[in-house]
Amino acid sequence: MNNFVYILDGTAYVNLTNRCQNACGFCIRNTGDGVAGVNLRLDRDATADEVIKMYAALEERHTTREVVFCGFGEPTEALGVLCECAKRVKSMGLTTRLNTNGLGSLSAGRNIAPELAPCIDKVSVSLNHCDAKNYTAVTNSRYGERAFGAVLEFVSDCKKAGIDTTVSVVDVIGAAAVEKCRALAKSLGVPLRVREYVSDNYNDRITTEENN
Ligand code: SF4
Known part of the structure; x- marks a missing residue:
């Protein structure tokens, strides 16, 4: 079964695609098949x-009344279905x-x-990191x-378009890089959220109700 939607802590998450333009070393796809016991591996994109x-x-x-497009891949890779x-x-x-890696415009070839x-x-x-070299690594x-x-x-285009825009980094990049990201966020005029690295794919949240 393809789990295109799952509920975590009362919020609905939409898992549109497993496709992504990146292959991050810390991606939770490397450490399991889903989150909180819900299998998010898909055999095709959602409709x-x-x-x-x-x-x-x-x-x-x-x-929570909030629906988050997130999942086990990059949602903007399925832009039409996302919208x-x-x-x-x-x-x-x-x-x-x-929740996005911010590469949707580059992939689509337009803003x-x-x-x-x-x-x-x-x-x-x-943001993943504070500069191009580290980002690529x-x-x-x-x-x-x-x-x-x-x-x-x-990020700048989303802010200009009137979307409530935030950037995030995972704390594993180190304090100095986080501070550089904070300065970058400030220059873009958006807040920075520093997230904790999740090593267990939220398996501590597994309940018997999950839809896997
Ligand atoms: S951008 Fe997100 S989904 Fe894509 S590889 Fe990196 S962490 Fe995984």
Whole structure:
């Protein structure tokens, strides 16, 4: 079964695709098959109808009213389905957040922020590191050192498009690099969130209700 939607701590997460432009050393795809006991390996991308149907089946456990496009891959790799789902989710009176590596515009070959703005309320962009060289080393991006600049541009474009935009890094990059990221975030005019490294794929949150 393809788990296109799952609930974690009362929030609904949408797992549209397993595709990604990066191959990060710290990706949770390297340490398991999903999160909190839900298998997120897909044999194909989701359709919008499948996401809405699966959400309806899990809706009872969705207490936060926020739907996060996240999952075991990069959601903007399935941009059309992402926008269609997000529009339908918003029309249900829910709020939407996109967790992204920020490479969607580079992949699409155009600035996608204006396409996201009508349907995505918040975007959280993983900076991964503080400069192009280190970014490339930790992400193994298919775009090489071009990727980091594209991520910064995407952050700026999302802010310009009126999306509530945040950048994040994982604390394992070290205090000095985190401080450089803080300065970068300040220069972009967005908040920085420093996340803890998750080594166990949220297996401490496994409940008997999970949809795996
Ligand atoms: S960008 Fe995200 S999904 Fe892609 S490899 Fe890195 S951590 Fe994994």
